[in-house]
Amino acid sequence: MASYSPPVREMQFVLHELLDAGSVFAGLPGFEEASTDVIDAVLEEGGKLCESVVFPTNRNGDTEGCRHENGDVYTPSGFKQAYQALMEGGWLSLGCDPVYGGQGLPHTLNVFFEEMLQSSNMALSLYPGLTRGAYMLMREHAEDALKDTYLSKMVSGEWTGVMCLTEPHCGTDLGLLRTRAEPRDDGSFTVTGTKIFITGGDQDITDNIVHLVLARLPDAPPGVKGISLFLVPKFLPDGDGAPGDRNAVHCASIEKKMGIKGASTCVMNYDGATGWIVGEPHKGLRAMFAMMNHERLMVGQQGLSQAEVAYQSAAAYARERLQGRSLSGAQNPDGPADPIIVHPDVRRMLLTTRALNEGARALLGWTAMQIDVADRHPDASRREEADDYVALLIPVIKAYFTDYGFDACNLCLQVLGGHGYIAEWGMEQLVRDARIAQIYEGANGIHALDLVGRKLPMHDGRLVKRFLKLLDGFVDEHRDDESIAEFVGPLAHSVGLLKQATAWVATEAGRNPDEVGACSYDYLRLMALTSLAWMWALSAKVATQQLEGDNTGYYHNKLLTGRFFMKRVLPQAGSLADTLMAGADSVMAMDAKAF
Numbered sequence: 001m002a003s004y005s006p007p008v009r010e011m012q013f014v015l016h017e018l019l020d021a022g023s024v025f026a027g028l029p030g031f032e033e034a035s036t037d038v039i040d041a042v043l044e045e046g047g048k049l050c051e052s053v054v055f056p057t058n059r060n061g062d063t064e065g066c067r068h069e070n071g072d073v074y075t076p077s078g079f080k081q082a083y084q085a086l087m088e089g090g091w092l093s094l095g096c097d098p099v100y101g102g103q104g105l106p107h108t109l110n111v112f113f114e115e116m117l118q119s120s121n122m123a124l125s126l127y128p129g130l131t132r133g134a135y136m137l138m139r140e141h142a143e144d145a146l147k148d149t150y151l152s153k154m155v156s157g158e159w160t161g162v163m164c165l166t167e168p169h170c171g172t173d174l175g176l177l178r179t180r181a182e183p184r185d186d187g188s189f190t191v192t193g194t195k196i197f198i199t200g201g202d203q204d205i206t207d208n209i210v211h212l213v214l215a216r217l218p219d220a221p222p223g224v225k226g227i228s229l230f231l232v233p234k235f236l237p238d239g240d241g242a243p244g245d246r247n248a249v250h251c252a253s254i255e256k257k258m259g260i261k262g263a264s265t266c267v268m269n270y271d272g273a274t275g276w277i278v279g280e281p282h283k284g285l286r287a288m289f290a291m292m293n294h295e296r297l298m299v300g301q302q303g304l305s306q307a308e309v310a311y312q313s314a315a316a317y318a319r320e321r322l323q324g325r326s327l328s329g330a331q332n333p334d335g336p337a338d339p340i341i342v343h344p345d346v347r348r349m350l351l352t353t354r355a356l357n358e359g360a361r362a363l364l365g366w367t368a369m370q371i372d373v374a375d376r377h378p379d380a381s382r383r384e385e386a387d388d389y390v391a392l393l394i395p396v397i398k399a400y401f402t403d404y405g406f407d408a409c410n411l412c413l414q415v416l417g418g419h420g421y422i423a424e425w426g427m428e429q430l431v432r433d434a435r436i437a438q439i440y441e442g443a444n445g446i447h448a449l450d451l452v453g454r455k456l457p458m459h460d461g462r463l464v465k466r467f468l469k470l471l472d473g474f475v476d477e478h479r480d481d482e483s484i485a486e487f488v489g490p491l492a493h494s495v496g497l498l499k500q501a502t503a504w505v506a507t508e509a510g511r512n513p514d515e516v517g518a519c520s521y522d523y524l525r526l527m528a529l530t531s532l533a534w535m536w537a538l539s540a541k542v543a544t545q546q547l548e549g550d551n552t553g554y555y556h557n558k559l560l561t562g563r564f565f566m567k568r569v570l571p572q573a574g575s576l577a578d579t580l581m582a583g584a585d586s587v588m589a590m591d592a593k594a595f
């Protein structure tokens with residue numbers, strides 16, 4: 001079985017030492033209470049609950065899966081109880097507004113808790129994860145009457161929220177969607193259509209489910225400009241706000257699928273269901289983005305969360321498993337063989353995963369903090385700047401983290417050799433679970449297009465210029481710092497490549513639109529690696545300052561991991577820059593019929 005212990009020390013390093021979170025929160029109105037002690041209590045207590053109550057449900061969730069019987073959906077045994085424990089402990093309302101019963105803690109803190117929850121059971125974490133996105137959407141766009149009826153129930157976790165975009169003929173291209181909404185005299189709407197692949201569309205862990213459904217009004221213009229958003233509950237709330245009459249919302253079937261088997265993936269029929277509009281007519285996609293942006297970061301984090309469990313499990317195995325002898329002489333001369341951790345190739349796999357995990361956690365923490373700053377900072381220019389960073393990095397985190405997360409789970413499975421392929425070790429479940437994150441919430445190629453085609457030119461390039469300036473600022477400030485020269489030098493090189501690639505895209509995109517599509521994936525990866533290199537240089541700075549007098553070995557090992565990243569991972573930046581600037585010709589030359 002896979003093993004997992006919440007990486008609380010790593011999280012403390014990022015929050016306290018890298019980001020100085022307590023001081024940042026003290027400057028954000030409403031977050032003054034989020035002191036270092038509060039942060040530690042959340043990490044430690046949240047970690048304990050995830051490890052002892054949620055993680056034990058993960059394997060069973062995979063083997064048992066969800067069931068669809070007589071029109072109802074049942075989650076695997078243990079899910080309801082684990083969800084209940086999360087709810088009763090107040091863990092589902094950490095970052096929510098106290099007006100609706102939330103605990104009013106910073107979003108950043110919730111993000112760190114979510115990593116532990118996702119590592120413990122990715123399938124289970126989707127039910128509250130989607131609810132939180134739905135809460136954010138409704139808080140921003142719903143009318144007060146809807147907020148009053150639904151938000152406190154969603155914040156407490158009594159009711160879940162789900163997002164309903166996909167239809168059989170309409171995935172990436174939402175302009176094709178056909179679900180209809182007809183206005184009624186009382187201000188509500190009749191919603192009719194079929195959605196597929198709806199995560200948590202039906203389940204047995206909560207009394208009610210709030211569906212946020214994209215649909216077209218009768219006078220809707222074609223394409224994405226004619227999409228509106230509707231709230232469609234499974235049960236219509238009665239006069240007291242409790243679940244009342246059943247709405248015409250039914251799960252027709254659930255999908256059999258590769259992984260996350262404890263998360264129900266539903267075909268949902270809306271047969272003249274009652275719904276209410278959220279936001280303005282025909283502007284539903286804009287409102288839906290409030291949810292999608294949250295979900296994109298959450299899905300990016302799923303890559304990290306699965307790679308963390310994979311790393312911990314593989315590292316434990318590699319310390320114990322005896323096979324072969326070290327190339328440089330026996331390390332375990334009294335035993336029949338050395339542990340496989342002595343072999344450079346096994347170390348390559350483990351260190352690649354570890355270096356990416358630690359860098360990714362730092363980058364995600366930094367980005368989450370920008371969300372809090374964008375939300376709360378008293379200075380409007382600082383809010384705008386933070387918002388720009390978030391907009392730029394969302395596609396990078398969604399796509400790169402889920403790609404590397406899947407690759408890392410695969411690498412860690414390899415560490416176990418044949419045992420990794422056998423179900424009881426839990427590694428193959430991690431690979432299967434991690435795979436979906438590259439696809440849902442927008443396939444990764446679409447996020448690369450979003451980055452290069454939309455975010456780079458946005459506001460005349462303001463987003464990327466700001467980010468490059470930030471990286472340049474760090475390099476300039478530390479250029480002469482001998483103690484971290486081995487980190488700043490490679491970072492500076494990578495920033496140079498990113499600038500070169502950005503200028504190339506700006507010139508070539510105007511000449512041939514296919515250049516954007518052909519270079520976008522490699523560009524996204526280059527930006528991700530450069531961002532991670534920045535996080536590693538920052539981490540190295542902190543670790544170097546703490547090295548003297550540290551008898552735990554923590555900072556020493558931090559530097560060793562960072563060194564591995566700089567020497568053995570970051571050099572990919574060079575080949576990515578070469579590939580993306582090779583142009584679209586070799587990609588587009590072949591006739592479609594020849595494939």
Ligand SMILES: Cc1cc2nc3c(=O)[nH]c(=O)nc-3n(C[C@H](O)[C@H](O)[C@H](O)COP(=O)(O)OP(=O)(O)OC[C@H]3O[C@@H](n4cnc5c(N)ncnc54)[C@H](O)[C@@H]3O)c2cc1C
Nearest residue numbers: 163164165166171172197198199265440441442443445446
């Ligand atoms: C387990 C699971 C859970 C899901 N949960 C939800 C949910 O809760 N709610 C919901 O609404 N949906 C959900 N989805 C749907 C998911 O978001 C879509 O599957 C995903 O967005 C891709 O759409 P598609 O499958 O139709 O692929 P398509 O849109 O057909 O794309 C196929 C391939 O073509 C590429 N492609 C398509 N268009 C372009 C383009 N213009 N340029 C370049 N490449 C392109 C894509 O990148 C992809 O690789 C879920 C799916 C699964 C499998």
